[in-house]
Each structure stands twice: as C-alpha cells, then as structure tokens.
Amino acid sequence: MAKLNMVKALNLALFQEMERDGDVLVLGEDVGVDGGVFRVTDDLQRKYGSQRVIDSPLAEAAIIGTAVGMALYGLKPVCEIQFSGFAFQCFHQIENHCARYRMRSQGRFHVPMVIRMPYGGGVRALEHHSESEEQFYAHIPGLKMVVPSGPRNARALLAAAIRDPDPVIFFEAKSLYHAAKEEVPDESETLPIGRAQVAREGDALTLIAYGAMLRVALEAADVLRAEDGVAVEVIDLLTVSPLDRETLVTSVGKTGRAVVVHEAPRSFGPGAEIAASIMDGAFLSLEAPVRRVAAHDVPFVGFAREKANVPDVPRVVAAARETLAF
Amino acid sequence: MPRIALEPRFQVEYLSILDSDGNLDTALEPKLADKDLRSLYRAMLLGRRLDERMVRLQRQGRIGTFAPTKGQEASQLGSAFTLRPSDWMVPSFRETAAMIWRGWPIEKLLLFFAGHLEGGQPAPEQHDLPITIPVATQLPHAVGLAYAVQYRGDDVVVMAYFGDGATSEGDFHEALNFAGVWHVPIVFVCQNNQWAISVPLKKQTHSRTIAQKALAYGLPGIQVDGNDVLAVYAASREAVDRARAGDGPTLIECVTYRLGVHTTADDPTKYRTDEEVAMWERKDPLTRFRAYLEKRNLLEEGLEKAVDDEIAEAVRRFEATPPTDPLTMFDHVYAELPPDLQAQRDEMAARGQTPPAQPDATPTTGATPMRGQRLTRR
Numbered sequence: 001m002a003k004l005n006m007v008k009a010l011n012l013a014l015f016q017e018m019e020r021d022g023d024v025l026v027l028g029e030d031v032g033v034d035g036g037v038f039r040v041t042d043d044l045q046r047k048y049g050s051q052r053v054i055d056s057p058l059a060e061a062a063i064i065g066t067a068v069g070m071a072l073y074g075l076k077p078v079c080e081i082q083f084s085g086f087a088f089q090c091f092h093q094i095e096n097h098c099a100r101y102r103m104r105s106q107g108r109f110h111v112p113m114v115i116r117m118p119y120g121g122g123v124r125a126l127e128h129h130s131e132s133e134e135q136f137y138a139h140i141p142g143l144k145m146v147v148p149s150g151p152r153n154a155r156a157l158l159a160a161a162i163r164d165p166d167p168v169i170f171f172e173a174k175s176l177y178h179a180a181k182e183e184v185p186d187e188s189e190t191l192p193i194g195r196a197q198v199a200r201e202g203d204a205l206t207l208i209a210y211g212a213m214l215r216v217a218l219e220a221a222d223v224l225r226a227e228d229g230v231a232v233e234v235i236d237l238l239t240v241s242p243l244d245r246e247t248l249v250t251s252v253g254k255t256g257r258a259v260v261v262h263e264a265p266r267s268f269g270p271g272a273e274i275a276a277s278i279m280d281g282a283f284l285s286l287e288a289p290v291r292r293v294a295a296h297d298v299p300f301v302g303f304a305r306e307k308a309n310v311p312d313v314p315r316v317v318a319a320a321r322e323t324l325a326f
Numbered sequence: 327m328p329r330i331a332l333e334p335r336f337q338v339e340y341l342s343i344l345d346s347d348g349n350l351d352t353a354l355e356p357k358l359a360d361k362d363l364r365s366l367y368r369a370m371l372l373g374r375r376l377d378e379r380m381v382r383l384q385r386q387g388r389i390g391t392f393a394p395t396k397g398q399e400a401s402q403l404g405s406a407f408t409l410r411p412s413d414w415m416v417p418s419f420r421e422t423a424a425m426i427w428r429g430w431p432i433e434k435l436l437l438f439f440a441g442h443l444e445g446g447q448p449a450p451e452q453h454d455l456p457i458t459i460p461v462a463t464q465l466p467h468a469v470g471l472a473y474a475v476q477y478r479g480d481d482v483v484v485m486a487y488f489g490d491g492a493t494s495e496g497d498f499h500e501a502l503n504f505a506g507v508w509h510v511p512i513v514f515v516c517q518n519n520q521w522a523i524s525v526p527l528k529k530q531t532h533s534r535t536i537a538q539k540a541l542a543y544g545l546p547g548i549q550v551d552g553n554d555v556l557a558v559y560a561a562s563r564e565a566v567d568r569a570r571a572g573d574g575p576t577l578i579e580c581v582t583y584r585l586g587v588h589t590t591a592d593d594p595t596k597y598r599t600d601e602e603v604a605m606w607e608r609k610d611p612l613t614r615f616r617a618y619l620e621k622r623n624l625l626e627e628g629l630e631k632a633v634d635d636e637i638a639e640a641v642r643r644f645e646a647t648p649p650t651d652p653l654t655m656f657d658h659v660y661a662e663l664p665p666d667l668q669a670q671r672d673e674m675a676a677r678g679q680t681p682p683a684q685p686d687a688t689p690t691t692g693a694t695p696m697r698g699q700r701l702t703r704r
Contacts, residue, residue, distance in 0.1 A: 025477070051477060057507055062466045062500035071469020072455065075477065077470075097467065104655050105456050106447035107658045110472055165661040194664055242664030 003181040010040045010172065011150035012115075013158040014078065014186045018048055021076065022296045024162055027054040028063055028080030028116075037082055038177055039120055060090035064115065068097050071111040071167075078162060083170065084117035085128030091136070098167040099142030101186040114161045119147075120212050120263050121310050122175030125299045129174075132211075132263035136272055137169040138241035144193055144239040149214035151182040152199045153191055153238060160190040168193065173212035196244040198251065202231035205257040205320055208248065208274055210237035213311060220316035232325065240270050248274060249281030256287035257323045261311050266294035288326035291319045338538045341561055342551040346609040348617045356560045363624055366407055366555060370399040370612055372633045373423025376432060376587070379637050380422075384590040389439040389590030390646075393420040397553070397585030401517045402487075403427055404558025405578065408566045409485055412476075414453045416468040416486040418461070420517070426486070428454050432640035444650065453482075454697060462492035466499035466512070472510035472575075483569045484512045485562075491522025493536050499543075502577065506543040511569035513562065514540075514577045517552065519584035524597035526590070540577035552580025553611040557617075583609070 004012065004051035018024045026041055029129075032055035035042030045053035056063050060081055067077035081087045087094070094115065102110045121130040137145045146161055146168055148154035154172065161168035200221055201215060209217035210324055214236050221232040233251050235242065252258045271292035278290050293311045301309050358366075377396045381385075383389045395402065402424035409415060415428050422435060429452055438445025438457065446456040455471075458464035468486035470486055475482040492498050493516065504514050516536050520527050533539060540547030548565075550557045558580055565576035583606035594603075619625050645693045656663060656671040663671065 004381035017476075057500075057503055059496075059503065061497055062469070062504045065463065065466020065497060065501070066470035066473060066504055069472070070474045070477075071470075072467065073474030073478075075474050092463060093461060093466065096463055099432055102660070103658045104443065105658075106443050108447050108450070109455075110661065144660075208475050237608040242660075242666060245666060 001181050001185055004155075004184045005146070005178050005181050006151045006154050006172065007040055007177045007180070008182050009155040010158055011042055011154045012184065013121055013162075014041060014044055015047070017078075017159055017162045018044065018052070021162075023074060024076045024078060025052045025070070026078045026080070027056050027067060029044065029056060029082050031056050031080050036080055038060070038174070040116070041080065055217070060086055060264065062091050064090040064093040064098065068093060068101065068111055071113045072101065072109050072161045073111065075113050076162060078114045078116060081115060081117045083129050084119035085131050087115075087117055087133070088141050093144070094137070094167075095140055095171070096230060099140045102142065103168070110165055110313045111167045113166050113237050114158070114164075114170050116172060117157075118174045118177070119171045120175060121303070122212065123305050124303045125174075125301075130299060130303065130306065132295070134169075134171055134240050134262075135264050135268065138243075138270055138273070140169070144168045144242065145171070146193055146238065147173070147211040148238060149173075149178065149236050150176065150212055152184050153197075153236075155184055156189045156191040157193065157238060160187055160193050163190065164193055171211060173185050173193055174217075175212045175319045179215070184202050191238065194239050194242045194244060196235050196237045196247040198247070198320075199236040200231060200232070200234040202233035203255055204230035205232050205259065205311060206251040206255045207232055207234045207259050207261065207316065207320065208249070209234065209252070209261040210240060211263070213263055216311055216313055216316055217261050219313045220320060223313060223317050224320055228321070228324070232320065243273065243277060245277045247280060248278055252282040252286045256285050258326075259291045259293060259319050259323055261293045261316055263295055263310050265297045267294050267297050269294055288323045291323050328441070329533065330691065336538070336541045338535050338547060338549060340539070340549045340551075341557045342554055343556040343560060344554045344614055344618055345551070346553070347616055349613055350618065352447065354557075354560065356556055356561070356563065358623075359526040360624055362407075363619060363622070364626060365614055366403055366559075367425045367619055367624075368421065368626075368629060368633065369403050369407075370555065370638065371629060372426060373402065373613055375630070376426070376637050377635050379641070380436070381586070381590060383436070383641070384439075390441055391590050392422075393589045394584075394586040395420055395422050397583050397606065397610070398517050398519055398534065399423050400555035401515070401552040401580035401582045405513070405515045405562040405580070407485065407559060411472035412453060413482055413566075414455070414468070414471050414484040416455045416464050416471070417457055417486060418464060418488050418492070419457050419459050420479060420489065421487050425454070428452070430454070432637060433647070436641065436644040439646070441583070442647075442650060444692065452649055462488055462495035462497040462501070464521060465492070465497050466504065468512055469501050469505045469508070469510060472505065472512040473508055476508070476510050481570065482511065483566050484510075485566070487515050488514065489522060490516065490518040490520065490527050490530055490536060491525070492516070493539060494530055502540065502543040502545065502575075505575040506545050509528045511572070512575045513565040513569055514528070514575065516577065516579045517582055518579050519582050521584055521588070521594075521598065523588045524594075526598075535579060537577060537579040545575045545577055547577040547579065549579045552582030553609050553614070555611060555615050570642045575583055585610075593676060639696040651664040
C-alpha cells in the first residue's frame, strides 16, 4: 500500500498489466524515452523495450489506425493521445473502425484496445489542451467511455480497460493528475466498467458527476450539509458509456431530485442522456426537473475566462438549492 | 555557403513484360508453372464474368450498390497470387477478384452487397480483413498487422490494396511513413485506375508517378503495367520476398484502368470520353494474357462455361440463403450486451412484428449513391 497521485497510479496499472500480459503494448507520441508529457508511461520503455513501448511518429490517425491492426492480430495496444483536443485527427479511425470492427466482421474480429487521453481544464493551458469531449465517444455504439475520478479508481479502471475485450476510451482529468494522493494497494485490482459508485450517501438530492467534477460535487455536498443541513447523495459515474442507469434511477427513486455536473458543453452532452434516463426510470419519484450544470455552449474561451465557464462549487450549490426549492 | 546536392538521387522504374500487342520480354518473363498460369487466367476470367453478372444482378435489384473491378483483374491477381494463405490481405472495396482468389465464397460477397453483414465476415482461419469503405483508412490497419507480425516473430507478409484517389488521403501518407519507420513486412498495392469517381489522376496529384511517393518515406516504389499480369506478378513476387526476408515495405503502383463504372450508382459518360475507354479496352488485361496462353498451348477448353456455371451455382446458393433475424443486430456490438442495449433488444423482440430481412429483399428503384455520388438513372 502506497500513497500515490493519479499519474503514479496509472503508471502502476500499466506496469502491472504489461507484466501480466505480454500482448499489452503502449504506443503514442513521447511515451517512451520521455515517459509521456504527463509522465504516465514513465520508465515503461526502460523496462519493456522500444518494441513494446513505442515512440510513434507524430500522427494521431496512424497511432489509432495501426493499433487497430495490432488488436486485430491479437495484441492489446494501449494508445496515448497526448491531449484529447487532438483526437479529432484520429476520430475517423475511432468511429469508423475501433467501434465497428466487431460488427463489421460479425464477431470474427474484435478490437481490444485502450485509448488514453488527458482531458479537461483547470491547468491554464492553450486551446485544444483544456476541452472535454466525452460526449462524442459516449454517443458511438461499440465503444466504452471511462473517466476515473481519483488515483485508486484510475488504477483499477485502467487495468479493467486493458483486460476488456472491447475498445475503451479512457479519459484522464489533467487537473486530477497531481491533485491528491490516495492509498493504492500494491496488488492489482480492477473495477467493473459500466458501474457507477455512490461516493456519498444522502436522501435530499442526487448529484451526478465524474472525473474532475466529482470533487466539485463532493465540495458542493459539503456546503449544502453545512449551510442548508441537507444530505446530498453523490454518484461518481466512473463509466459514462455504457451508462449505469440502474444506480441513477435507484438513487433518484430515493431522493426525488437530481443535478448533473459535467465539464463538456451542456447541449447534447451526457447530462441530457442522464436526465432522460432518470425520466424514463424514476419519473413518478421526481419532485423537480433534472438540472444540468455544465460548460456553456461556447468553443474554448481561453484560460483567463475558464473559471466562468467550467462548473464550480457555487454554481452547483445554486442549482441544487433551486432544485431543492422547486 | 554552397548549395550541395543531397539525396534523393533516385530513379523510379516502370516494369512491363507482356504488352498489349502481345510482345513478350523473354528476359523478364517470370518462371511460372503451367498450372499456375492456368489458375491465374481462370481467376481473372472468373473475376471478369462475375463482375458482369453482378452488374446485371444490381440492375435487377437483387444486390445493392457495388464497385466493379472490370479492367483491374491483372493488378489484383498478379499481386494476390504471390501471397500464402497465412499472409494477410487487406482490401479496400474494389478487390472482388482478389478476394475470391483469397477464398471468399462468391455467395458471401453477393450477400454482403445485398446488405447483409454476414457476407463481410472472414472465415475463422482466413487471414483477410473485410471490405473497408472509407478511402485509405485500411492502410494503417495493415501496417499495424505487420507490426504485430514482427512483434510476434511470425513468418507472415501483409498486402494492402487502395486506389489512386487514396494517395491524396492523410492515412496513406501516415501509413507509408509508419511502415518505413517501423520497417515492417508489408506490400502496398496501388491500383491506379486513372479515375477517383470523376476526378482524373492529373487533378489528384502533381507527381509524375504514384510509385515515387514511396521514396519520400524511404521505401522502394515501382510502377508496373497493371494490365500485364506477368509484370504485376514479377513486381509483387519481389516485394513479398523482400518483406518476408525482413527487408521492409514496398509500394507497387499498378497502372491500370477502370473499364466500368465507379460504382453501380455512377455514370462515367459525364466525365470521360468513349475514345478514352476504347483506347484502354485495347489494353485489356485478359486479351493479352489469353493470347500468351494460347501461344503456349495452355488454354483450357470450355473454361468460360465452367466459370459461368460456378457463378450460377453461387447465385443460386446466395438466393437460397435463409432470412436473417433482425434481433441479431445486437450480437456483435460488444462482447457482452450492456443492460440498456439488452433492454433495446427486448423491446424489439416484444414488438415481434419486424419482418425478417431477405437476402434479396430490397428491390432498388435506382442505385444507392456511394461516397458523394449523385443518383443517376441507367
């Protein structure tokens, strides 16, 4: 058991999965000698060599495209796209091929690969280095879309993603990389993909978040307990798609109120699907409309204005109070 | 400071062995056994006759849109012929003749073009990827396969097909670049058929050849007469042997011509002249190879009928395919059905009114357009 930040925890997962399975290999820009620009792949090449930890040429489409070929041959590539904002250069390979090969080949092939991408704001970065694009991947049948919220679940979910027989998009919140340390067991562990967790129990309202927004939701719950005396239930999705509707519906069945928090722009974002799922499954329990606290429907605003765009604790608290008062 | 000439000091070769007038370069003539020559011709003829039959099936509404191969038989078979079954073939969408050579049953391809994904499923031990439609996007897959081959230390070569239009796509350049850097066992076969739908080669690239594009990535590139099956075979043999020996990738440009439509939704009279087509008809790959075999006394009696019978049998099997259950659309999305998708499946099952899909259930009123095609009536 060691206290690790998310970078070290992800690095541990990669070491353990590469040790466990000789078919697992890592490729991407700067993942070898440099250990990745965020150091998630640090020292892997030193241990496993440059054939297994590949410093690829700088081309996102070919990183994903060649990984598809490797996966079709039976390997389990773990790709790193340096920032999620650059993934549109390989989006066609993800949508046209990663997601569809099982269907296209009617089960003759599958694509057991993981695409890791740092996403999200809060690191005072340039355009294309701060956005949240999980909704694009969550919308694509055939993909799984995973977003851990802390070191321990990041390690467990990355191990699960690597072992998963289907392609997994794995979003890592840049603002969480060094945010906190957590006890991570030495022994390998996994968490089931497609299952949310109740991060805090409560009965007055359900706050639904994932990734970097989990901390915002938990802090908002603290404020609501301290200032309003209400117990808010907080759900950590962990997997955006396939969505764990059962956990959402069970919680809202109990609380009758829900607020969804995400960094992606609001319209057509995960919050819309979550709200619709709650309507489908818990309509008669609802005491108020499901609210969404999300980034505004604007392109990248520059980090000088980022705080006004990405959900923060006061916005979540305000939305929760309106929902409670409805 | 002087200006100093650096690399590239390269040359790009053009290879022709048997020209359209029947002249044979005996020094370059490959040493192929009689039975190999016969089976090559049979496969080319089968490709041609099937293609013509498929156009009729499409016009009758019995299959949907497809991309005919007519005119490109030598490019496809001269190259695919050099592969072992354990090698991998990565097609785009116009490789019907090569795919049949690789073991795809005719009825399966018909099923595919009739809208049934079952037709695109490679057999369990078949080392072929299914048809890939977005242009050039299969090329990185082929490079990845070749990387995996090298990683595992297998004695396998990968051959990937694409057209002249594909060489404008980023994926083509990225694939060649990765293949060069990784030095993987792959052969890129470009069927330069002169037209990417309505855009001629001179509007596609300012390069004198497509073959020379390989040189920028540090690979050998060769241009061959793509209507000369002996030349395509000789160039492919060399490239496959080189890949197998660990000497890296090759780009082969087969200069050929699409004698027919881009797809059955296309009307080429809109963009090219009858004279041009007639000029290329005189270079037909089957005519010259047939004359060559005739001279060597290798033509089989009644081959046309045998090939037509084989096609007719396959069409019968295709049309006798039992209807598929629409519920199977949920079978190959994930390894395990997530709960919500299971619910969607249950919902469909409960509706229970969905008519089973027939292999030939779509009587098309025209053809379905493909990749930017306007619907034309023919």
